[in-house]
Amino acid sequence: MKNSRFHLIILSLLTMDFLGVRRVAFGDPAANRKLLESNPVSEATEDVKEFFSSVWGGACYTTSQCAGYISHCDKDQGVTVLDGECRLDWWIWLVIAIVIFLLLSSCISCICLPCCCLYACCSNILDCICCCCRSRRGYSPARTG
Numbered sequence: 001m002k003n004s005r006f007h008l009i010i011l012s013l014l015t016m017d018f019l020g021v022r023r024v025a026f027g028d029p030a031a032n033r034k035l036l037e038s039n040p041v042s043e044a045t046e047d048v049k050e051f052f053s054s055v056w057g058g059a060c061y062t063t064s065q066c067a068g069y070i071s072h073c074d075k076d077q078g079v080t081v082l083d084g085e086c087r088l089d090w091w092i093w094l095v096i097a098i099v100i101f102l103l104l105s106s107c108i109s110c111i112c113l114p115c116c117c118l119y120a121c122c123s124n125i126l127d128c129i130c131c132c133c134r135s136r137r138g139y140s141p142a143r144t145g
Contacts (some may be wrong), residue, residue, distance in 0.1 A: 058086045 050058075054066050060073040066086035078084035 054084060054086055056088060060086050062083050 074087040075084040
């Protein structure tokens with residue numbers, strides 16, 4: 001009696017072990033592994049593409065489908081009368097133009113105005129690039145340096 005009970009316990013343990021090994025070996029372990037399927041870089045790339053399409057060029061039916069406060073749904077750019085494309089608002093273009101103007105004016109002022117701290121550097125660069133725009137104009141007598 002004691003021997004048959006021991007055999008029954010061993011048989012049940014071996015059966016459970018066999019079923020567990022069978023499930024691991026023949027089961028579909030890849031279906032439960034979400035970590036290996038998700039790629040954070042591709043997900044981030046998709047998010048960035050989705051954001052930029054909501055700012056410029058993405059298909060839309062209403063302005064609420066575009067990025068708030070910076071773009072709107074332009075129905076003239078769509079394929080049909082019902083759809084459109086997200087386009088930047090006019091004041092964003094104004095901000096971009098002002099930033100470009102400030103960058104260009106700061107570069108030109110550093111080249112032309114002697115009060116700027118970068119004037120000496122910019123004038124030396126201009127002397128090297130363009131010999132007709134030399135900052136040291138005028139006549140220097142021979143053999144005086």
